[in-house]
Amino acid sequence: MAHTLLTAFALVLIVEGLGPMLFPNKWQQFIQQLSQQPSNQLRTMGGALVTIGVVCLYYLLG
Numbered sequence: 001m002a003h004t005l006l007t008a009f010a011l012v013l014i015v016e017g018l019g020p021m022l023f024p025n026k027w028q029q030f031i032q033q034l035s036q037q038p039s040n041q042l043r044t045m046g047g048a049l050v051t052i053g054v055v056c057l058y059y060l061l062g
Contacts, residue, residue: 020027
């Protein structure tokens, strides 16, 4: 189980690192736009992403 979680974490790091590595200027603009969003909107987006991830994980492991 720990091996699977570490593998998933490594894949997340790889995917998250592709944007800044390949498109640093566009990534910077995206982060600036994201930082100007209201906190409630960011919280809602984060909650939706976590929910989608949990549902996907449930179906993949279940």
